[in-house]
Amino acid sequence: MRREIPLIITGLVGIVFVVQYFIPHWPFNRMNAWFSDWFSIVQACAIWLGALNLLKISLEKIARRKSDWGYAVVIIASFLLITIIGFVEGESFRDPGTRFTWLYDFVYTPLSSTMFAILAFFVASASYRAFRARNFEATLLLLAAFFVMMGRVPVGDALTAFMPEGWRLTDLATWIMNFPQTAGQRAIMIGIALGIVSTSLRIILGIERSHLGGD
Amino acid sequence: MQYIRPTDGGRRSRLAFGFLSILIVFAALSAPVVAQDVVADTPADTTAVSHVPAPATSVVVDDYKYDFGDRLNLSWVPSIDDQIGERMVLGYIVYRSINGGEFKPLESLLPGASSFEDKDLHADSSYVYYVAAFSETDTVPSIHTQAHQPEREFIHFDLLWxxxxxxxxxxxxxxxxxxxxxxxxxxxxxxxxxxAVDDAIGRATEMGRPILFIPGIQDMDDVQTIAGLTILGRVAKQIADYDTRIRMPVSRSLVMTAARETIKAAYQIAGRPDAYSDDMVNYVTDEQFGYVAAVDGIMVRERPATIFLLGAFFAESLILAETGNSVGAIQIAGTARPAQLPFFIAACDFTLIGEELFAASAYLSGEPKQLGSLKGQDVGKGIAMAVILIGVISVTLGKAFDIEIFNWIADALSTVFSKAGGS
Incomplete structure (x- = not known):
């Protein structure tokens, strides 16, 4: 029964969700909102599981002096600091000028932006590997990337300013983005949509059970 | 004080001064008359007299199609003073009367508004509306709409296709x-x-390093996360068989509990429940880049031999994949987000593109009934290809040679798929 009950619930909820999309009548017209509310409530409760798990693992790491336990100290200190300040500030903890907002604006946001900024360097290193003309496909990728990048910057237009309108690098870049790129992306999207239908059916019908540990 | 006697030149100056004075007086006397005429002819003076804006016109109430009789759509043509000139209209107020009762203000809208959707109505009540355009000084109501009762529908026929x-x-x-x-x-x-999954797990076993499984940063309500967990079920079984370590940092609490259940069940089926530990899956944070920082740290410190990146990824995809690449891990990635696929293709050894992510679990299981679902998926692809081909031929021939049958086919396909798309 431990496996059957989740399968029955999944199947029933899946069917209800399909039906409610086509039937605007009560109670189907309210089901989407109900399930969203329930999910939000479960999610809100589950955050405690996550937070406690994070604390437990970090405390264990410190207690047993596991490798890199210093990071666990930082985690616990940050966790307690932001939680305590949040509770002390009360309901208006998100208002401008509060200590919570200060921590968010001047500690969290710069750290987050720093992580995001690393992306620029990773794009460069990944592009270097991807755009090496090792075979026909990679050469095609390299050429398409070259034309699109050149077409997106003013120098590309300046270099081809002598050509008639419609034949400049900007136009080539726009053509690549509008036709081959869009066509390829739509083909992937159609495949994804069909994949979602197929996976959903397997889960609703109880054929797919690997998330419950298989057969 | 020295007196200077006027000379002949001084006499000429006095004459010129007198002539100029007469001209100025004449001009001064005639100027107001001219100004009055001009002012009287300009429309600006008309507006100066009245600041009352013109009302909104053509106010129409329609039933919201395919609902439970709880919505009505109100539309109107904005006041002419909201469209041209000084745009004196500052906004609109929608008034509503229920079952012939008193009109009450319902909603205040910004200038330029031309529609309003009234929700949470009752199908057994009738509603009358009017829209008042207001300026700084005045409020001008439109004429009232007809009384309207919302209708209930049982099936959303717009979604028939x-x-x-x-x-x-x-x-x-x-x-x-x-x-x-x-x-x-x-x-x-x-x-x-x-x-390559078998080889990747085998590699980690031989190297004595852990396997890192990252299910994306979305919650359990995202089908990509579910697809990732279905693959985890298969992979975890093999990991249990090979007696390798798995490490799974997650960014959502629900994913943590679901992943724990998945791995636990896989270990039980593999006959090694004793090897399972809750610590295999741990929650990090919901914050996108906080999670990325933590996972990157794990990669650099623990140097996993194999990394699975299977689920929904956003800007963090390349940061994770490049860090994994830098520590020499074999990486198998998959996502259904087209914008992230190029990053995975560039940085990972193997990439499951879109539908392959959803096919993965069925493929790995090798069970006929699961593989059958993949064939069904292929039928859908066949239909899509046929429709695209027919559509392209019809539009091309219809436009080039103006052949009616092709135009009709193109229009029919456009209608079917725009309806199917819910537009």
């Missing part, structure tokens, strides 16, 4: 599952990324 297409694909999936159960051999093309 979507239903037909979804039903066709669903039946083909179910049909092939049934065929596979009946023992029919089905050909499924090789997916390189999935064939």
């Amino acid at each position: 979507l239903f037909v297409i979804a039903a066709l694909i669903s039946f083909s999936v179910i049909y092939f599952i049934w065929m596979a159960r009946a023992g029919k051999d089905l050909f499924v093309r090789k997916i390189a990324g999935l064939d």
Whole structure:
């Protein structure tokens, strides 16, 4: 029964969700909102599981002096600091000028932006590997990337300013983005949509059970 | 004080001064008359007299199609003073009367508004509306609408074609599952990324390093996360068989609990429940880049031999994949977000592109009934290809040679798929 009950619930909820999309009548017209509310409530409760798990693992790491336990100290200190300040500030903890907002604006946001900024360097290193003309496909990728990048910057237009309108690098870049790129992306999207239908059916019908540990 | 006697030149100056004075007086006397005439002819003076804006016109109330009789749509043509000139209209107030009762203000809207959707109504009540345009000084009501009662509908007929297409694909999936159960051999093309799963787990075992499984940063309500967990079920079974370590940092609490159950069940099926530990899956943070920082740290410190990146990824995809690449891990990635696929292709050894992520679990299971669902999916692709081909030919021939039948086919396909798309 431990496996059957989740399968029955999944199947029933899946069917209800399909039906409610086509039937605007009560109670189907309210089901989407109900399930969203329930999910939000479960999610809100589950955050405690996550937070406690994070604390437990970090405390264990410190207690047993596991490798890199210093990071666990930082985690616990940050966790307690932001939680305590949040509770002390009360309901208006998100208002401008509060200590919570200060921590968010001047500690969290710069750290987050720093992580995001690393992306620029990773794009460069990944592009270097991807755009090496090792075979026909990679050469095609390299050429398409070259034309699109050149077409997106003013120098590309300046270099081809002598050509008639419609034949400049900007136009080539726009053509690549509008036709081959869009066509390829739509083909992937159609495949994804069909994949979602197929996976959903397997889960609703109880054929797919690997998330419950298989057969 | 010295007196200077006037000379002849001084006399001429006095004459000129007198002439100028007469001209100025004449001009001064005639100027107001001219100014009055000009002012009287300019429309600006008319507006100066009245600041009352023109009302909104053509106020119409319509039933919201395909609902439970709880919505009405109100539309109008904005006041002419909201469209041209000084735009003196500062906004609109929608008034409503229920069952012939008193009109009450319902909503205040910004200038330029021309529609309003009234929700949470009752199908057994009738509603009358009017819209008042207001300026700084005045409020001008429109004429009242007819009394309208919302209607209830039982089926969303605008989605009929979507239903037909979804039903066709669903039946083909179910049909092939049934065929596979009946023992029919089905050909499924090789997916390189999935064939490499065995080798990737074996590599980690030989190197004595952990396997890192990252299910994306979305919650359990995202089908990509579910697809990631279905693959985790298969992978975890093999990991248990090989007695390798798995490490799974997650960014959502619900994913943590679901992943723990998945791995636990896989270890039980593999006959090694004792090897399972809750610490295999740990929650990090919901914050996108906080999670990325933590996972990157794990990669750099623990140097996993194999990394699975299977689920929904956003800007963090390349940061994770490049860090994994830098520590020399074999990486198998998969996502259904087209914008992130190029990053995975560039940085990972194997990438499951879109549908392959959803096919992975069925493919890895090797069970006929699961593989049957993949064949059903192929029928959907066949239909899509046929429709695209017919559409392209019809539009091309219809436009080039103005042949009516092709134009009709193109229009019909456009209608069917725009309706199926819910637009």
